[in-house]
Amino acid sequence: MNSLLALLIVPVIGSAAAAVLQRYRLVERLITFLTFSVTFLFLFEIKIGDILTWHLDFLGKNLEMGLQITPLSIFMLYMTIAFGIVLTFYNLSERSKMKGFLLLLTLAASNWIFMSTDLIGFFFAWELMGWSSILMIFGGKREEESRHGALYYAMMSIGGSYSMLIGIFLLSNLTGTFSIQSNVSYLTLILGLHPWWVLGIVSLFFVAFMVKSGIFPFHTWVPHTYGEAPDGFVPYLSSVMSKYGVYGFLIFLPLTSGAHVPSVLGLAWPNYVLLWFGSVTAVAGSVLAFMQDDVKKLFAYSSFSNLGFILAAIALFTPIGLTAGMFHAFNHLLFNGAIFITVIAVISKVGTTRMSEMGGIWQKMPLTFLTFFVGIAAAAGIPPFAGFGSKWMIFQAMISHGLIFATVLLFFASIASFLYLMRAFHAIFLGQLSHKYDNVKEVSAIGKITEVFLLGALIFFGILPGFVLDPINSIVNSFGLKPLPTSGYEYINGFFSSINMVSIFIVVIVTFIFGFALFAVVAKHKKVPQEDNYTAGQIPQDWNLTPEMYQFSYDFYEPMDKELAPFLKVKIDGFFKGFGESVEYIGEAIKEIFTGNVQIYTYLAVGGLVIFVIAGWVVW
Amino acid sequence: MVIVEFLIKLSQGFGIGALALATGLLFGGIGRKIMARIQRRYGPPFTQNFMDLFKLLSKGSVSHGWAFDLGLVAGFAPMLAALMFLPIGPFTLLPSDSSLIMIVYLMMMAYLGMAMGVLASGNPNSAIGMSRALMLMVGYEVPFAAVIFSVYLFSKTGYLTQIVTQQAGGFMNWNIVKMPLGFLATEIALQGMLGEKPFDQAIAPAEIASGPMVELGGKYLGFGMIQHSVGLFLETGIVVDLFLGGAPNFWIFIAKQFVLYFIVILVDAILPRLRIHEATSFFWKLPLFLGILQAVIVIIQGGVLNV
Numbered sequence: 058m059n060s061l062l063a064l065l066i067v068p069v070i071g072s073a074a075a076a077v078l079q080r081y082r083l084v085e086r087l088i089t090f091l092t093f094s095v096t097f098l099f100l101f102e103i104k105i106g107d108i109l110t111w112h113l114d115f116l117g118k119n120l121e122m123g124l125q126i127t128p129l130s131i132f133m134l135y136m137t138i139a140f141g142i143v144l145t146f147y148n149l150s151e152r153s154k155m156k157g158f159l160l161l162l163t164l165a166a167s168n169w170i171f172m173s174t175d176l177i178g179f180f181f182a183w184e185l186m187g188w189s190s191i192l193m194i195f196g197g198k199r200e201e202e203s204r205h206g207a208l209y210y211a212m213m214s215i216g217g218s219y220s221m222l223i224g225i226f227l228l229s230n231l232t233g234t235f236s237i238q239s240n241v242s243y244l245t246l247i248l249g250l251h252p253w254w255v256l257g258i259v260s261l262f263f264v265a266f267m268v269k270s271g272i273f274p275f276h277t278w279v280p281h282t283y284g285e286a287p288d289g290f291v292p293y294l295s296s297v298m299s300k301y302g303v304y305g306f307l308i309f310l311p312l313t314s315g316a317h318v319p320s321v322l323g324l325a326w327p328n329y330v331l332l333w334f335g336s337v338t339a340v341a342g343s344v345l346a347f348m349q350d351d352v353k354k355l356f357a358y359s360s361f362s363n364l365g366f367i368l369a370a371i372a373l374f375t376p377i378g379l380t381a382g383m384f385h386a387f388n389h390l391l392f393n394g395a396i397f398i399t400v401i402a403v404i405s406k407v408g409t410t411r412m413s414e415m416g417g418i419w420q421k422m423p424l425t426f427l428t429f430f431v432g433i434a435a436a437a438g439i440p441p442f443a444g445f446g447s448k449w450m451i452f453q454a455m456i457s458h459g460l461i462f463a464t465v466l467l468f469f470a471s472i473a474s475f476l477y478l479m480r481a482f483h484a485i486f487l488g489q490l491s492h493k494y495d496n497v498k499e500v501s502a503i504g505k506i507t508e509v510f511l512l513g514a515l516i517f518f519g520i521l522p523g524f525v526l527d528p529i530n531s532i533v534n535s536f537g538l539k540p541l542p543t544s545g546y547e548y549i550n551g552f553f554s555s556i557n558m559v560s561i562f563i564v565v566i567v568t569f570i571f572g573f574a575l576f577a578v579v580a581k582h583k584k585v586p587q588e589d590n591y592t593a594g595q596i597p598q599d600w601n602l603t604p605e606m607y608q609f610s611y612d613f614y615e616p617m618d619k620e621l622a623p624f625l626k627v628k629i630d631g632f633f634k635g636f637g638e639s640v641e642y643i644g645e646a647i648k649e650i651f652t653g654n655v656q657i658y659t660y661l662a663v664g665g666l667v668i669f670v671i672a673g674w675v676v677w
Numbered sequence: 678m679v680i681v682e683f684l685i686k687l688s689q690g691f692g693i694g695a696l697a698l699a700t701g702l703l704f705g706g707i708g709r710k711i712m713a714r715i716q717r718r719y720g721p722p723f724t725q726n727f728m729d730l731f732k733l734l735s736k737g738s739v740s741h742g743w744a745f746d747l748g749l750v751a752g753f754a755p756m757l758a759a760l761m762f763l764p765i766g767p768f769t770l771l772p773s774d775s776s777l778i779m780i781v782y783l784m785m786m787a788y789l790g791m792a793m794g795v796l797a798s799g800n801p802n803s804a805i806g807m808s809r810a811l812m813l814m815v816g817y818e819v820p821f822a823a824v825i826f827s828v829y830l831f832s833k834t835g836y837l838t839q840i841v842t843q844q845a846g847g848f849m850n851w852n853i854v855k856m857p858l859g860f861l862a863t864e865i866a867l868q869g870m871l872g873e874k875p876f877d878q879a880i881a882p883a884e885i886a887s888g889p890m891v892e893l894g895g896k897y898l899g900f901g902m903i904q905h906s907v908g909l910f911l912e913t914g915i916v917v918d919l920f921l922g923g924a925p926n927f928w929i930f931i932a933k934q935f936v937l938y939f940i941v942i943l944v945d946a947i948l949p950r951l952r953i954h955e956a957t958s959f960f961w962k963l964p965l966f967l968g969i970l971q972a973v974i975v976i977i978q979g980g981v982l983n984v
Contacts, residue, residue: 567687
């Protein structure tokens with residue numbers, strides 16, 4: 058069997074098997090995990106340049122469809138399937154209502170998206186991915202809310218898909234072909250002549266990608282959907298599915314490079330606009346995140362905030378910008394996966410998603426706590442963990458272009474990410490442990506293996522970034538740009554400086570050893586229970602102090618609300634709501650016509666005929 | 678050979694750490710003395726901070742569990758790590774990695790570690806203090822980002838070592854002359870970074886019981902003191918390297934650092950504490966305006982790099 062085809066067929070077969078054996082939960086989970094693993098094995102069979110084409114007779118037209126492996130697609134495939142293996146392995150012990158067969162359908166669709174050479178296959182796969190994930194979200198814990206989340210997501214996805222479909226038809230009408238490559242080169246060709254046409258068509262596609270990645274102003278569905286999706290699916294949703302948009306952007310971004318388009322600060326202005334969409338997304342996500350009390354929603358905001366970073370970087374479409382963006386896409390997948398997997402582990406143990414009801418879990422789940430800690434350190438961009446290198450490169454890419462306002466905004470978003478990460482860290486893991494969690498236990502052995510693996514990966518790719526940067530360099534090369542110089546697996550080469558991550562790692566390790574040595578050498582300490590705490594001379598028992606009362610995590614950044622109030626007044630959510638309401642109103646008005654009274658129908662028919670005749674007469 | 682080299686670097690690293698710690702403690706002591714004289718007190722001897730540290734490290738104390746211990750160690754270890762990349766006078770231990778943004782992020786790891794330790798203690802005062810510290814950080818880091826931006830574009834490099842060498846050859850080559858607005862923004866941001874009045878909301882003595890430090894005692898408070906002293910050395914050192922042209926030798930370097938710290942102390946002596954949201958939004962007004970203005974001037978002068 059052709060291994061390109063196997064990447065599509067194996068998940069579908071697995072999906073069918075999982076659907077049949079749905080009743081036996083463990084078997085279904087096992088099938089899901091094994092299918093992901095087998096699909097991953099087929100990845101070793103394929104190499105860059107592999108191609109497979111077939112012809113489809115459709116309405117008398119002979120359409121050429123195909124699959125092709127480019128450096129970008131193989132990078133995406135490895136990334137997403139490997140993460141899927143980790144997640145499905147973790148899910149073997151997870152009890153949320155995640156349907157394995159839908160996940161496998163998503164996998165097949167995602168493989169097709171990354172390999173498709175024609176717009177028909179791309180669109181079909183896009184829809185398959187969209188619908189299987191929508192159905193998945195219906196299985197959330199809270200029925201009413203998860204239905205709302207799924208429908209919100211469905212509406213936005215459908216909007217995006219329509220937009221893309223119109224784009225596809227316009228494009229194929231112009232060129233007479235559905236091949237992605239010839240369409241893009243055609244657009245490049247006519248860009249100088251009809252820039253507005255090209256931009257119009259491309260923005261139709263970009264709407265779909267922006268919806269999928271949750272880019273401002275289409276970010277509103279993200280918190281609703283992530284917040285209500287089944288726990289076991291959220292990591293996939295935020296780590297993997299948000300990257301489809303990035304892949305889509307990269308199809309059309311090469312358009313403006315080398316073309317004669319008016320530029321702003323040395324950057325073609327469509328790219329400049331896209332960069333601003335990215336920067337605003339990054340800031341909006343960070344600011345909204347640190348006001349959340351629901352932990353899944355908090356990280357939903359954080360997720361699209363990071364997508365804003367990625368978009369801003371790839372929009373530059375310079376070697377360093379593209380490298381930084383792809384690198385951040387990888388790192389985001391990794392640290393977001395670690396964060397979300399630990400978060401759902403905690404949620405499954407404590408049974409709530411409200412952070413103000415948690416606290417002090419570190420005493421009960423030490424390994425989960427450590428994994429989460431390294432995850433947020435990476436997300437905050439702290440060396441030597443994965444996540445530092447890409448943020449560092451993004452800043453350099455932005456600075457080298459002289460984009461002062463966008464850079465400061467991104468820096469602000471990066472610091473604000475510190476705020477929400479610390480808030481989640483404190484509210485979930487630190488502080489006072491409530492007595493109702495006395496029986497909470499650490500995750501099962503399977504969960505422990507997953508967490509250790511993620512912990513290792515976060516450190517490994519932090520200190521040896523070359524393993525990711527090498528494939529990224531070939532992606533950069535395939536886009537016709539000059540890749541950044543490489544000098545070994547431990548180096549990250551930026552625009553202004555280069556860094557040896559191993560030497561940083563060694564320095565940090567040495568100072569930590571010194572720190573622990575000092576800790577051991579100097580005076581002794583004795584451990585006290587958490588109740589033994591400074592209470593300003595009061596005796597806690599006198600006023601019935603409970604650990605919950607002594608935990609400050611609700612409205613953690615309350616003073617900031619006042620400063621940010623003007624920005625929060627802008628409600629994009631409200632815009633979509635108003636749009637929905639007016640659609641409903643028009644629908645109601647149209648419904649008024651269909652009263653069931655035959656007389657009115659007759660009038661309508663006659664009126665329609667008259668209009669039809671007059672219109673025909675005028676036209677001819 | 679590699680091992681010998683490593684051992685040499687290790688011993689040099691120890692030396693740098695000890696020097697930075699001693700300098701930071703000395704600055705702290707002198708600062709207390711100056712403050713006392715301004716308030717017409719006699720004040721403690723300027724070696725008081727050394728005595729305090731030795732006392733603290735030798736006293737038994739209570740721990741709130743291993744996350745508390747780990748957090749406090751992680752509070753000062755990365756600070757020392759960041760120090761190894763700082764050009765101190767003519768000497769840099771690891772010059773090939775002295776990227777400015779990397780140092781700034783490494784310092785943040787220390788804050789993250791410290792936050793983890795004090796929050797693990799489960800005292801709401803430390804949680805309030807930490808939330809204030811973070812809110813203040815989102816204030817002062819933004820103008821500082823604009824300054825980093827200006828310096829990067831102006832010097833066309835990200836290495837602190839190269840930024841220093843570019844300023845060689847006298848006062849007129851210093852970045853303070855070439856980028857005065859950026860220096861002003863940094864100086865204000867420095868006040869916030871060091872947590873001195875009017876930006877001492879996180880500690881806020883007599884309001885939230887010293888905030889993050891409320892549960893610290895004995896060696897843990899000692900570790901906090903190490904973090905603060907090394908942080909003081911590091912932050913003033915970065916500003917010296919960025920704007921005051923580094924230094925030909927260690928003593929001049931310290932002297933320049935002290936000038937910066939002296940300004941901080943004087944401001945600290947005369948201003949009251951702001952409320953936290955006022956402090957944060959203050960950084961988004963004047964300092965940010967100065968920083969961005971400086972960046973715009975740099976862009977107009979030097980043009981954007983050709984990418």
